[in-house]
Amino acid sequence: MISKWEAMLSSEGTCEMDVWPFLQNLTCDVISRTAFGSNYEEGQRIFQLLREQALLAMEIFLRANIPGWRFLPSKPHRRMKKIARDIEISLKGIINKREKTQKAGEATMSDLLGILCESNQKEIQDHGNKNDGMSIRDVIEECKLFYFAGQETTSSLLVWTMVLLSRYPDWQQRAREDVLRVFGNETPDFDGLSHLKIVTMILYEVLNPPVIGLVRTIQRNMKLGNLILPAGVDIFLPTLQVHHDHGLSGDDADEFNPERFSEGVSKATKDQVSFFPFGGGPRICIGQNFSMLDAKMAVALILQRFSFKLSPTYAHAPDTLVILQPQYGAQVILHKL
Numbered sequence: 540m541i542s543k544w545e546a547m548l549s550s551e552g553t554c555e556m557d558v559w560p561f562l563q564n565l566t567c568d569v570i571s572r573t574a575f576g577s578n579y580e581e582g583q584r585i586f587q588l589l590r591e592q593a594l595l596a597m598e599i600f601l602r603a604n605i606p607g608w609r610f611l612p613s614k615p616h617r618r619m620k621k622i623a624r625d626i627e628i629s630l631k632g633i634i635n636k637r638e639k640t641q642k643a644g645e646a647t648m649s650d651l652l653g654i655l656c657e658s659n660q661k662e663i664q665d666h667g668n669k670n671d672g673m674s675i676r677d678v679i680e681e682c683k684l685f686y687f688a689g690q691e692t693t694s695s696l697l698v699w700t701m702v703l704l705s706r707y708p709d710w711q712q713r714a715r716e717d718v719l720r721v722f723g724n725e726t727p728d729f730d731g732l733s734h735l736k737i738v739t740m741i742l743y744e745v746l747n748p749p750v751i752g753l754v755r756t757i758q759r760n761m762k763l764g765n766l767i768l769p770a771g772v773d774i775f776l777p778t779l780q781v782h783h784d785h786g787l788s789g790d791d792a793d794e795f796n797p798e799r800f801s802e803g804v805s806k807a808t809k810d811q812v813s814f815f816p817f818g819g820g821p822r823i824c825i826g827q828n829f830s831m832l833d834a835k836m837a838v839a840l841i842l843q844r845f846s847f848k849l850s851p852t853y854a855h856a857p858d859t860l861v862i863l864q865p866q867y868g869a870q871v872i873l874h875k876l
């Protein structure tokens with residue numbers, strides 16, 4: 540991504556661009572390489588198909604109230620079926636190739652896929668069950684979760700970090716000094732990332748949050764404070780509103796103030812459970828450390844090479860469907876340092 544940005548610079552060393560698609564590709568790349576190792580290109584193709592599938596699902600959902608429409612062989616329905624078949628073929632290809640292409644010591648999602656399919660095959664042999672498509676579908680569901688949970692969220696964190704650092708150049712400068720203090724102009728490494736104090740404070744402040752709320756179904760009648768919640772009811776925990784609640788987070792809850800995290804999360808929240816960008820309890824995000832590393836690495840590489848500010852064409856329009864995204868992209872002007 541950095542090389543592409545460098546190639547786009549004018550002779551004066553500046554460039555105006557929408558960084559949002561680049562950041563989405565970057566996090567997709569990271570997840571694909573981590574999940575699929577040497578089968579990364581095929582993995583990336585699967586993620587692209589999953590993305591298209593999600594957009595089509597939304598299109599179909601929005602027309603769901605037209606009676607009978609879902610039974611018609613419409614273009615989006617046909618494309619959905621074709622995508623599902625393509626994903627299945629690609630996954631089977633990865634699983635079959637796994638042993639031939641896997642590098643020594645590499646343990647990735649391809650292994651997991653293989654293990655899942657082999658154990659299913661065994662079950663079929665043991666119990667005579669002929670439905671051998673089942674586990675591939677399960678695996679696809681896992682891939683979907685992995686892709687959406689891991690890619691859309693981290694790219695949201697990165698894009699709002701760039702927007703906010705553009706709006707607050709003093710914080711951008713402090714973050715750059717932090718990066719240069721730890722790495723100079725060397726390529727950032729794993730160990731150094733944990734020494735980035737200001738960058739970490741900024742990322743926490745931006746985690747305000749990409750996932751705007753959590754949904755839970757009440758399993759049995761229960762009492763919560765003065766509320767009686769009957770079994771079967773769905774409840775929504777509005778993370779965004781809780782994080783911005785003045786009573787819980789202070790009068791400056793709506794301001795960009797990474798300083799509040801200077802002594803860690805528990806000091807910033809006065810030990811209340813009022814900051815939960817990664818959820819909580821048994822279903823807490825399994826990728827929180829991974830995404831923080833991913834984001835720190837990207838921010839460090841960008842800050843070492845560029846300064847940036849918002850372009851006049853940027854329109855601030857956060858879209859709060861599930862993950863907070865910039866509806867019209869994030870146009871910034873980059874300057875080579």
Ligand code: HEM
Pocket residue numbers: 684685688689690692693696748749750753754815816817818819821822823824825826827829830
């Ligand atoms: C900024 C980045 C991220 C944010 C804000 C985030 C946020 C969350 C939240 C709020 C949940 C809980 C959902 C709920 O309780 O209903 C969750 C779950 C999950 N996340 Fe993340 N996530 C991020 C990155 C990642 C990454 C990079 C991965 C994978 C590599 C990942 C994988 C998952 C998975 C698999 C779950 C489901 C865990 C379960 O249900 O047991 N997430 N994430």
